[in-house]
Amino acid sequence: MALNAKEPKGALKDKWRLYNEHKDLVNPANRKKIDVIVVGAGLSGGGASASLAELGYNVKTFFFQDSGRRSHSVAAQGGVNAAKNYQNDGDTIYKMFYDTIKGGDYRSRESNVYRMAQLSVDLIDHMTAQGVPFGREYSGYLSNRSFGGVLVSRTFYARGQTGQQLLMATYQAMMKQVKKGTLTQYNRHEILDFVLVDGKARGVIVRDLVTGKIERHSAHAVVLGTGGFGKIYYLSTLAMNSNVSATWRAHKKGAFFANPSWTQIHPTALPQAGDHQSKLTLMSESLRNDGRIWVPLKKDDDRLPNDIPSEDRDYYLERRYPAFGNLVPRDVASRAAKERMDAGHGVGKLKNAVYLDFRTAIGKLGVATIKERYGNLFTMYKKITGIDAYKEPMKISPAAHFSMGGLWVDYELGTTIPGLYAVGEANFADHGANRLGANSLLQASVDGNFVLPNTISNFLANEIRTGPIPTDTPEFDEVEKAVKDKLEKLLSIKGKTPVDRIHRALGKIMFKEVAMSRNEKGLIWAIKEIKKLRKQFWNDAAIYGEANGMNSELEKAGRLADYLEIAELMAKDALSRNESCGAHYREEFVSEDGEAKRNDKEFMYSAAWEWLGKPDWKLHKEHLEFHDIEVKTRSYK
Amino acid sequence: MKITLKIWRQDGPKSKGKLETFQLNEVEQDMSFLEMLDMLNESLAVKGERSVEFDHDCREGICGQCSLVINGQAHGPESHYTTCQTHMRSFKDGDTIFIEPFRAKAFPVIRDLKVNRDSFDTIIQAGGYISALTGNAPEANNIPIHHNISESAFDSAACIGCGACVATCKNSSAALFVSAKISHLAKLPQGQVERKERIEYMITAHDEEGFGSCTHTGACAMVCPQEVQLLDIARMNYEFNRALCKAT
Ligand SMILES: Cc1cc2nc3c(=O)[nH]c(=O)nc-3n(C[C@H](O)[C@H](O)[C@H](O)COP(=O)(O)OP(=O)(O)OC[C@H]3O[C@@H](n4cnc5c(N)ncnc54)[C@H](O)[C@@H]3O)c2cc1C
Numbered sequence A: 001m002a003l004n005a006k007e008p009k010g011a012l013k014d015k016w017r018l019y020n021e022h023k024d025l026v027n028p029a030n031r032k033k034i035d036v037i038v039v040g041a042g043l044s045g046g047g048a049s050a051s052l053a054e055l056g057y058n059v060k061t062f063f064f065q066d067s068g069r070r071s072h073s074v075a076a077q078g079g080v081n082a083a084k085n086y087q088n089d090g091d092t093i094y095k096m097f098y099d100t101i102k103g104g105d106y107r108s109r110e111s112n113v114y115r116m117a118q119l120s121v122d123l124i125d126h127m128t129a130q131g132v133p134f135g136r137e138y139s140g141y142l143s144n145r146s147f148g149g150v151l152v153s154r155t156f157y158a159r160g161q162t163g164q165q166l167l168m169a170t171y172q173a174m175m176k177q178v179k180k181g182t183l184t185q186y187n188r189h190e191i192l193d194f195v196l197v198d199g200k201a202r203g204v205i206v207r208d209l210v211t212g213k214i215e216r217h218s219a220h221a222v223v224l225g226t227g228g229f230g231k232i233y234y235l236s237t238l239a240m241n242s243n244v245s246a247t248w249r250a251h252k253k254g255a256f257f258a259n260p261s262w263t264q265i266h267p268t269a270l271p272q273a274g275d276h277q278s279k280l281t282l283m284s285e286s287l288r289n290d291g292r293i294w295v296p297l298k299k300d301d302d303r304l305p306n307d308i309p310s311e312d313r314d315y316y317l318e319r320r321y322p323a324f325g326n327l328v329p330r331d332v333a334s335r336a337a338k339e340r341m342d343a344g345h346g347v348g349k350l351k352n353a354v355y356l357d358f359r360t361a362i363g364k365l366g367v368a369t370i371k372e373r374y375g376n377l378f379t380m381y382k383k384i385t386g387i388d389a390y391k392e393p394m395k396i397s398p399a400a401h402f403s404m405g406g407l408w409v410d411y412e413l414g415t416t417i418p419g420l421y422a423v424g425e426a427n428f429a430d431h432g433a434n435r436l437g438a439n440s441l442l443q444a445s446v447d448g449n450f451v452l453p454n455t456i457s458n459f460l461a462n463e464i465r466t467g468p469i470p471t472d473t474p475e476f477d478e479v480e481k482a483v484k485d486k487l488e489k490l491l492s493i494k495g496k497t498p499v500d501r502i503h504r505a506l507g508k509i510m511f512k513e514v515a516m517s518r519n520e521k522g523l524i525w526a527i528k529e530i531k532k533l534r535k536q537f538w539n540d541a542a543i544y545g546e547a548n549g550m551n552s553e554l555e556k557a558g559r560l561a562d563y564l565e566i567a568e569l570m571a572k573d574a575l576s577r578n579e580s581c582g583a584h585y586r587e588e589f590v591s592e593d594g595e596a597k598r599n600d601k602e603f604m605y606s607a608a609w610e611w612l613g614k615p616d617w618k619l620h621k622e623h624l625e626f627h628d629i630e631v632k633t634r635s636y637k
Numbered sequence B: 001m002k003i004t005l006k007i008w009r010q011d012g013p014k015s016k017g018k019l020e021t022f023q024l025n026e027v028e029q030d031m032s033f034l035e036m037l038d039m040l041n042e043s044l045a046v047k048g049e050r051s052v053e054f055d056h057d058c059r060e061g062i063c064g065q066c067s068l069v070i071n072g073q074a075h076g077p078e079s080h081y082t083t084c085q086t087h088m089r090s091f092k093d094g095d096t097i098f099i100e101p102f103r104a105k106a107f108p109v110i111r112d113l114k115v116n117r118d119s120f121d122t123i124i125q126a127g128g129y130i131s132a133l134t135g136n137a138p139e140a141n142n143i144p145i146h147h148n149i150s151e152s153a154f155d156s157a158a159c160i161g162c163g164a165c166v167a168t169c170k171n172s173s174a175a176l177f178v179s180a181k182i183s184h185l186a187k188l189p190q191g192q193v194e195r196k197e198r199i200e201y202m203i204t205a206h207d208e209e210g211f212g213s214c215t216h217t218g219a220c221a222m223v224c225p226q227e228v229q230l231l232d233i234a235r236m237n238y239e240f241n242r243a244l245c246k247a248t
């Protein structure tokens, strides 16, 4: 099967308009005859649900939390980008497109990225109209901040809770449609598999997490907005129940998975404190505006940070990257921290952290100013660690954060299964090999609110005569049986190793060899270890309780089973790319001064993997062409 | 640390529940409260026993999914923390800790420590939104909003919908939760058009869902993890009375 990105013809800036002028539409009277299943109630799935319901389609939305308002978009702190140019600092849609393509190290599709930049402008209007209390100047006009990797101020924010506020607006728009009767929500429901009829996605098999009941639901099209899978590393900034199961099971039904190994490791999360740790809380990137990052110059220096004089400190980011200093992009900052820790300069009980120090800024600006800028973050730090960061430097550490990889989608956000769409972090589009800060709230919202509702009509226009999709068919029987068998199989293991313990072991393998820095030997080792762990899981996982009732251990086990499969593909993907680009840093492919070295001649493509069973995969390449931007080496020196 | 746990176990909404005792001997101060429960569940899994069900997701105090009444206090001993932000350093070696679900008529227990908070969704469905459809919006800077008004709207909008206010209130009232949404939207110019209908519908939904009335004790605001202010309840009452007298 050849990949067809379906990019519209025409100049970059005209593509979206031309697409809309020529696509097929569904008559409003026909829309209520059409059912759409949306999985996910975050910014992408929630936005799609509300917008499709507003258009008059019958929407069913599924998610595993008890309310859509708890989707993990809620945790985003920093902000959302838009090329409004309110600051008169020369921002344009093209500049935003340029920054995003460069930030992604020239590994994303031009037309999708340009559209995201174009629609960013409308998104701020939309969210403001919904009541999002964005930060404002004393004049009453909207305020902006600056984020890593760009030279303009285009980030809109709602204190340190931007994701929460955008999600509240999205959730409220959904609730309005629930009341109107155009949207039915299924909370505490998990998607376990997909039903294809004549090659088209026509339904899902879900488990009601309260009763354990397996249900069938059909529709004319299915949209996945199921978020990222950074939780595969066990320790991550994601939610405990974030998973890859929905996209992975779609993959096993024929959807190609693109660039699975490209994971953003965020440089400023709280370090692991012990083996029991379940989650790494993010400390916003904005702290790097005033905080200076350092480690002791001497290895294993046991002195308290405040007792280490300046001459015994190594401000390694300022040393290595004089131009951007502490504000280098995330991948660069994370790698530099790892390099110092590996060299024996890590701090803290487990030697797994570096210092983020506000002493200089407090000396210059005073405690009051620092409190005003970052008060909520310092409070959060204190709640978790018990330490007062006004007096002592914070300890921070890199943590798995964002999946640039995801289901391969074309310009319409359609996967390789007709009728199956992927929006938000669940797809691979827009961010290339490294995501810029504040671009993914944007992508998720724009995909859900503006792109998908417009592109899906091109598919649904052919469905107006289809009629309701029945669920009492052999196709549904077969998938439901497979789902039930798998649950029974999990419960019949009755082993001795707790599911979380296996997940932690997987996380360790992945973080060691398939994260910030990779090499051939390590990746081959990782694949071997993953296979071993998969065996251990299926032989000895301790999963008890029943299938037809609430059972969180069974839920976790199902998700881990999928992680244990995609883990192998991630390692394989990393192994197949003999270059360094963005977050994918292969130790064999670096410049003389240790920076990432791309190989555009051989690897200017997105890797889209096709499932062949067993597990085994076939690689398809979407070659990337850059007509509107000059391809350069990414440098922050 | 050695910790004794007395945990509420209940199979389903209609079953009778009871406290069950567990002992953990290797709890560490650095652990979060929920990691301590993870440890308990791992030990149960190894023994082939059913795990203790509790709600959680983000584990960073923002999603509102975690709940629990710990030693009689919603979200545990520290004021304005969520359960997931609570750490074992707030307890001592040898402590006995009572863990129960959020209790309220409108929050029926599903199993063990998980409760059903769908009634909160129902209240928002009644009117907790601005009906600006996708594509309707004017240019964002066309309507300037005073910095302080926007900040104050944020203070109310920060509610995470956890329900600790309800679990704490002796009347099981959701007044703080409802008032947070009413205030968020009433403070903003965009929220003016639907102001009257919003308060009427939301209050009706609140009462129909089985929440009690507010008698201004203020216990809710003492536990609220987002420090939503009692003043919002006063504003809600103002909005309610205003709606009685005004046509729009
Ligand atoms: C801590 C943190 C901070 C961040 N900060 C920023 C920031 O400042 N700026 C920025 O731009 N981006 C930020 N990001 C990234 C951004 O928040 C996410 O990429 C984005 O919100 C993802 O939205 P989404 O709709 O794709 O997924 P989510 O919001 O994660 O929603 C996923 C939905 O899918 C449902 N779901 C998943 N699997 C299943 C299943 N199997 N069955 C049923 N339902 C399922 C869930 O219930 C949920 O409703 C941050 C991310 C994190 C983790």
Ligand code: SF4
Pocket (backbone or CB within 6 Å): B158, B159, B160, B161, B162, B163, B164, B165, B166, B176, B177, B180, B220, B223, B224, B225, B226, B227, B228
């Ligand atoms: S008002 Fe406070 S306590 Fe009540 S639901 Fe909102 S955040 Fe929770």
Ligand code: FES
Pocket (backbone or CB within 6 Å): B055, B056, B057, B058, B059, B060, B061, B062, B063, B064, B065, B066, B082, B083, B084, B085
């Ligand atoms: S788990 Fe999200 S607020 Fe506690």
